[in-house]
Every structure is written in C-alpha cells, then in structure tokens.
Amino acid sequence: MTSPDFLIVGAGIFGLSTAYELSKQSYKVAVLNPGTIPHPHAASTDISKVIRFDYGSDIEYMEMALRSMELWHDWNDLFKEPIYHENGYMLLSKNEISLEGTSYESICYKNIVDRSFEHEFLNEEDLKSSFPAFEKSIYRNAVYNPMGGFAESGKSLKLIADKLRSLGVEIIENQEVDKILYESNKAIGVSTTSSDSFHADHIIICAGNSSPYLLPELQPFIKVTGHPIFHIKASRPHLFNFHEFPTFAADIARTGWYGFPFHPKEKVVKLALHSDGLELNPLTDERKVYASDLQQLEEFIQESLPCLKNDPVVFTKRCCYTDTLDGHFWIDRHPEIENLSIGTGGSGHGFKMGPVVGEMIASIALGEKHAWSDRYAWRNLGEDTVQEEEARYKRGD
Ligand SMILES: Cc1cc2nc3c(=O)[nH]c(=O)nc-3n(C[C@H](O)[C@H](O)[C@H](O)COP(=O)(O)OP(=O)(O)OC[C@H]3O[C@@H](n4cnc5c(N)ncnc54)[C@H](O)[C@@H]3O)c2cc1C
Numbered sequence: 391m392t393s394p395d396f397l398i399v400g401a402g403i404f405g406l407s408t409a410y411e412l413s414k415q416s417y418k419v420a421v422l423n424p425g426t427i428p429h430p431h432a433a434s435t436d437i438s439k440v441i442r443f444d445y446g447s448d449i450e451y452m453e454m455a456l457r458s459m460e461l462w463h464d465w466n467d468l469f470k471e472p473i474y475h476e477n478g479y480m481l482l483s484k485n486e487i488s489l490e491g492t493s494y495e496s497i498c499y500k501n502i503v504d505r506s507f508e509h510e511f512l513n514e515e516d517l518k519s520s521f522p523a524f525e526k527s528i529y530r531n532a533v534y535n536p537m538g539g540f541a542e543s544g545k546s547l548k549l550i551a552d553k554l555r556s557l558g559v560e561i562i563e564n565q566e567v568d569k570i571l572y573e574s575n576k577a578i579g580v581s582t583t584s585s586d587s588f589h590a591d592h593i594i595i596c597a598g599n600s601s602p603y604l605l606p607e608l609q610p611f612i613k614v615t616g617h618p619i620f621h622i623k624a625s626r627p628h629l630f631n632f633h634e635f636p637t638f639a640a641d642i643a644r645t646g647w648y649g650f651p652f653h654p655k656e657k658v659v660k661l662a663l664h665s666d667g668l669e670l671n672p673l674t675d676e677r678k679v680y681a682s683d684l685q686q687l688e689e690f691i692q693e694s695l696p697c698l699k700n701d702p703v704v705f706t707k708r709c710c711y712t713d714t715l716d717g718h719f720w721i722d723r724h725p726e727i728e729n730l731s732i733g734t735g736g737s738g739h740g741f742k743m744g745p746v747v748g749e750m751i752a753s754i755a756l757g758e759k760h761a762w763s764d765r766y767a768w769r770n771l772g773e774d775t776v777q778e779e780e781a782r783y784k785r786g787d
Contacts, residue, residue, distance in 0.1 A: 394418040394560065396755060397590030399567045399580060399604065401427045402434040403543070403741055404733045405596035406550045407748025408755070409559050415752070419559045421551075422580070422588060424566035428547040431672070433598050433710055435544040436619060437656045439741035440637055440648060442479045442538040444498040446780035452501060454746050454762055461745030462541060468553055473546040477651055478636035479538030482524070484644070487511070487531040494643040494780045499533045509535040523629040523697050529641070540637045540650055543741055562588075567597070570604060570730070577730035594731045594755050599672040599712045601734040605724075611771045612720070612735060615667035615713050616675065618683040621658040621705035626697050630659050639781065640694055646783035647690050658704060661687065661695075664738055665783040672710045679706035711738040715775040717782070719743075721750050721766040723757075731755040735766070739779055 396412050398405045401423035409419045428435040441459060445451035462474035481487070483495040489503060490496070502509045510516075512532040517524055521532075551561050565586060570593060571579040579589035595601050602608040624630055630652040640647040646665035653660065663686070670677075684703070691698045712734050714720055720735035733751035740747060746762070753760040777784065 393589045393591065394420040395590065396420075396592050396594055397422065397580065397588055398594045398596055400595070400597035400600070401429070401547065401551060401561065402432045402596060402598050403547065403744035404598070404736065404747050404751065405594070406547060406554065407744045408594060408596060408733060408751040409554050409748075410550065410557075411748045411752035412755070413554060413557045413559050415756075420562060420588065420590065421554070421559060422562050422565045422567055422582070424564065426563050427551045427561070428544040431677070431710070432547070433712065433736055434547055434741055434744070436660075436707070436709065437542060437544065437621070437653055437658075438540040438650050438660055439543040440479070440538075440650075441474060441541055441742040442637070442639075444479065444481060444501070444538075444639075444781070446494045446497045448778070448780060449501070450762065450765070454743055458743050458746040459537065465546070465550070465745065469549045473549060474541045475539045475632070475654075476537065477539040477632055478534055478536045480521075480532050480534040480636040480638040481642075482517075482529040482532040482638060482640050484529055484641045485531075487533060495531075495533065497780075502533065502535055507535055507537065509533055521635065523635065523695055525694050525696050528694055534636055538637065541741065542655070567604060570595070572727065575726060576728040577724075592729045592731065592755055594733060594751060596733045596751065598734060598736070599710045601712060601732065603673060605732065608720070608732070608734075611715055611769070613669050613713050613715070614672045615711045616670045616677060616708040617663055617665070617667040617711060617738065618679045618687075619660060619662040619707050619709055620679075620687050620703050621656070621660050622698055623657070623702050623704045624652060624659045624698060625701050627652040627657070629697055640690070642781050643783060645690070647694070649695075659698065661690070663783075664781060666777075666785055667711060668708070670710070675708075677708040677710070679708055711736065713737050713777070715771040715777065717777040717779040719747060719750075719766040720768070721747065721754055721763055722768040723754060725768050737777075737779060738782065
C-alpha cells in the first residue's frame with residue numbers, strides 16, 4: 391500500500407473514532423489490529439457499556455459525556471440498526487439523595503435539576519412499584535433520567551470498522567505491532583509480529599492496555615487493572631425489560647456495582663464492578679474471574695437483586711482498564727518524538743466518550759487545539775497521584 395497520512399495502532403473505540411474523524415477530513419488513514427475486530431481482549435468489546443453523563447462534581451466530564459451522547463445519536467444514524475440504546479440511567483443510593491447532599495449521587499442529582507433535565511426522583515415505595523427487581527429495603531432513593539443507557543460495544547466496533555472501510559480507511563486485521571520504528575527522533579512506522587512493516591507520515595498509538603508496552607515511557611503513569619463482568623440468564627426477564635428497566639448504578643461509589651437491562655439480542659442481564667480491580671500484566675494474565683469474584687456477585691445479588699439468585703451465570707470475563715494514575719485520559723503528541731501521538735488511558739470509563747475522544751486525538755495529531763484536551767496532555771504522575779473519577783469504588787474508602 392502507499393503510505394497513509396496517519397497509521398493508527400489499535401482498533402478499539404479510541405482508534406476507530408479517531409480514524410473516523412481523520413477520514414471525514416479527507417486524510418488517508420490505515421488502522422492495524424491483531425486478530426479480528428472486535429478483538430476479544432479489547433476493553434471496548436463485550437455486549438454493552440454504560441453511557442451516562444453523571445460525573446458528580448466533574449462538570450467538564452459531564453459536558454464531554456453530553457457531547458458524546460449527541461455523537462452516539464449521530465452514529466446511530468450512520469448504521470442500519472442503532473448501537474446506542476437510550477433506555478435511561480438510574481443512580482440508586484442506600485443513603486438519602488438530596489439537593490444539599492455531598493454524595494456522588496446527590497451532586498449528580500443537583501446537576502440534573504440545575505440543568506432542568508427530565509428526571510424522576512424515587513423513594514423506596516416508588517422503587518418497589520416501578521422496578522420490582524430491586525430488593526425494596528436496600529435503596530433509600532434513586533434518580534432516574536431518560537438520557538443515557540448503553541451501547542452495544544463490541545458490535546459497535548464492527549459496525550464502525552465496516553463504515554470506515556466504506557469511507558476508504560484501510561483496516562488491516564491480524565497485524566500485531568511489536569515495535570515503533572524511529573529515525574533519529576522521528577516515528578516513521580511500525581513493525582509487526584508477522585515481520586511486516588507499515589509506514590506513515592504520522593503514527594497514532596491507541597493500543598489500549600498494550601500502549602504502555604509499545605511506549606515504555608508511559609509505564610510510570612499507567613497501570614493495567616482487571617475487572618470482572620458477569621452475564622446472567624435471567625429466569626424472569628420481564629423484570630429487566632429493556633423498554634422499562636434502565637441501565638443502573640447501585641450505590642456505585644461505595645460498592646462498585648452497576649448493571650444493564652435484559653439485553654435485547656444477547657438475552658442476558660449483565661452486572662459488573664467499577665472498582666480498583668486487580669493490577670495485572672495484560673500480555674501474560676489469563677484474565678480469569680475467580681471464586682472470590684463470584685462470591686461478591688452472589689452477595690450483591692442476594693442483597694440487591696434477589697430475583698436473580700437462582701439464575702445461572704453463563705459468561706464471565708476479567709476485562710482490563712488502561713488506568714492512568716489520576717483516572718484521566720492520556721491524549722497528546724509524544725513530548726520528544728515527532729510524528730507520534732497517543733490516545734489512551736480510558737481508565738474504565740472511556741467507552742461512552744469514544745466519539746469525543748476521537749475528535750480530541752484527531753485534533754492533537756493534526757497539531758490543533760481541542761477545547762477539552764489540555765487536561766489529558768502528557769503529565770507527570772507519581773505515588774501521590776489520586777484517582778479522581780467519582781463513580782469508582784476504591785476499597786478502603
Ligand atoms: C470490564 C470493563 C467495563 C467497562 N465498562 C465501561 C462502561 O460501562 N462505560 C464506559 O464508558 N467505559 C467502560 N469501560 C472502559 C472502556 O471500555 C475503555 O475506556 C475503552 O473501551 C478504551 O478504548 P481503547 O480503544 O483505548 O482500548 P481497547 O478497546 O482496548 O482497544 C485497543 C485496541 O488495540 C489493539 N491492540 C493492542 N495491542 C496492539 C498491538 N500491539 N498492535 C496493534 N493493535 C493492538 C487491541 O486489540 C484493541 O483492539 C469498561 C472497561 C472494562 C475493561
């Protein structure tokens with residue numbers, strides 16, 4: 391092939407959305423990915439990811455998520471079938487949610503009210519009548535809003551890749567990059583484990599949790615952590631009916647638990663944990679779910695969703711976050727190497743932001759500014775750095 395303007399390493403949501411932005415601006419783009427798309431080890435795979443704008447006191451993330459939701463709607467229009475399902479999002483709390491409160495849920499509630507977004511405030515009785523799947527005595531309040539829901543994540547990668555091909559982007563599967571090729575302080579291409587090499591005017595690394603291995607200078611700022619997900623074959627699917635039952639967070643900042651309605655195609659209920667997870671090496675780890683994870687699931691179901699307690703768990707997986715130490719994305723040009731950009735650091739909440747992150751990575755690679763990108767520039771993080779995403783449960787908090 392003739393060299394493209396941009397060669398993107400990694401066809402997860404960050405790489406593909408960047409390719410989409412660049413191809414819209416008529417640049418010649420190629421994307422490399424090991425295996426086929428979606429790759430089973432990509433963080434962006436699986437049947438669903440939460441789309442929410444609730445980021446507590448982090449108003450900039452809220453703005454970014456709202457913009458991303460608009461772009462998800464635009465992407466829905468690009469495909470024959472929707473991949474973003476706006477079935478609403480519900481924050482449940484074991485404690486009182488109030489406009490004066492300081493909890494994550496209370497601050498999210500205040501943001502919703504301040505912006506006059508449509509919502510419903512629920513107490514225990516309302517929860518019992520509207521969402522009988524939840525154990526009634528556990529959650530004191532909930533806030534439901536009809537914006538937000540979930541995207542069919544793995545499927546969206548496939549549809550976006552197909553769309554990109556139709557726009558002339560070269561999507562090259564079964565190519566795993568092993569090295570970035572440099573000439574003095576300039577990146578000129580990459581080599582792959584099949585002994586091929588690919589060249590381009592500009593290289594963009596969007597390799598998710600492999601990014602710190604391709605660029606070891608990122609390793610002090612990024613760790614990879616594994617998080618369990620569970621698919622459950624619900625025996626009473628009507629209690630989780632996708633048209634009535636929202637995507638939800640179950641006291642998430644203090645438990646980590648969140649979940650989805652009965653998946654319209656996969657016919658399962660998915661539950662997962664947004665917590666600090668287990669630090670691991672993604673190149674060697676088996677990404678297994680352990681008996682202790684299943685035990686935690688059992689306890690959560692027993693306490694919160696007892697209608698699932700006898701239902702079989704039909705699929706489990708440990709999926710990897712590319713965690714920056716502060717929980718923010720990592721989007722910048724390399725500080726010392728010309729023609730090399732990086733877009734990574736999803737930190738367990740990046741999927742929903744995919745369309746906006748693609749805009750940011752494309753702008754940065756083009757040498758332009760983006761309204762939100764300063765915060766994600768190459769930065770020094772260390773032992774004292776605190777992970778700042780407010781929805782995430784940290785053991786010991
Ligand atoms: C369990 C779990 C649950 C999550 N839930 C949510 C959620 O509900 N909502 C949300 O917004 N976010 C969620 N996230 C976070 C979100 O999935 C990620 O932030 C986002 O998908 C990151 O996208 P990415 O493109 O950076 O990485 P990835 O999706 O991992 O993509 C990287 C791509 O690079 C490829 N690659 C790797 N190495 C190489 C190489 N050497 N050469 C070429 N290509 C390579 C991989 O195969 C992969 O296709 C979750 C993450 C996990 C793990």
